[in-house]
Amino acid sequence: MSKDAASEPSARIILWLEQDTLRRKALADAAKLQLPDWCIAAGFVRNLVWDRLHGRRFSTPLNDIDLIYFDAADASRTRDKRIEDRLRRETGLNWSVKNQARMHRRNQDAPYSSTSHAMSYWVEVETAIGARLAKRGHKIELVAPFGVTQLFEQTITLNPKRRKLDAFRERIKSKAWLENWPKLQIVE
Numbered sequence: 001m002s003k004d005a006a007s008e009p010s011a012r013i014i015l016w017l018e019q020d021t022l023r024r025k026a027l028a029d030a031a032k033l034q035l036p037d038w039c040i041a042a043g044f045v046r047n048l049v050w051d052r053l054h055g056r057r058f059s060t061p062l063n064d065i066d067l068i069y070f071d072a073a074d075a076s077r078t079r080d081k082r083i084e085d086r087l088r089r090e091t092g093l094n095w096s097v098k099n100q101a102r103m104h105r106r107n108q109d110a111p112y113s114s115t116s117h118a119m120s121y122w123v124e125v126e127t128a129i130g131a132r133l134a135k136r137g138h139k140i141e142l143v144a145p146f147g148v149t150q151l152f153e154q155t156i157t158l159n160p161k162r163r164k165l166d167a168f169r170e171r172i173k174s175k176a177w178l179e180n181w182p183k184l185q186i187v188e
Helices: 003-007 009-019 021-032 043-053 077-091 103-107 115-119 165-174
Strands: 039-041 065-069 095-099 130-133 140-143 155-157 185-187
Touching (some): 009 021, 009 130, 021 039, 021 130, 039 043, 043 130, 065 077, 115 140
Parallel strands (some): 065 095
Antiparallel strands (some): 039 065, 039 130
16 A cells, blocks of 8 residues: 555555454454445444544454444344354454344434445444445455544534434543543534
């Protein structure tokens, strides 16, 4: 990768994911499942970028690994639980698996059409970034309905589709983002 390519935000994220042993292995483990329209999202990408932008050489430990996918043919919670249990047993890591084909009900939205569409309704813009391995070549690709630029601006931005200010503020507080990454700025 050229120096110019490595400075482009998406390329930087991919490089950082490739350099992170735990994240690279998690992507490989998830890819083996061959789930439709999958990615690992939320803190998996967001925290890594915020760590690097705060000058940290090591990544903040993940509470869990958020594997999401979209399969309208089988949107049962039971399936997600089986996948979680399998991944936890095989990897020893804490996984959270959610088929986005059913999540619109929990969020009181119209049905989603894809993983990216579902992510476009998440509370914060910066959380709506995921990574997966491409089917061919096993190269990392990003899923980012809002792009990745805001993540590099070190902001926490309320999603204009969500507009739930209380939930937004509660997430910032409960996840201690400002304490962990003090350079972050809130954009309501």
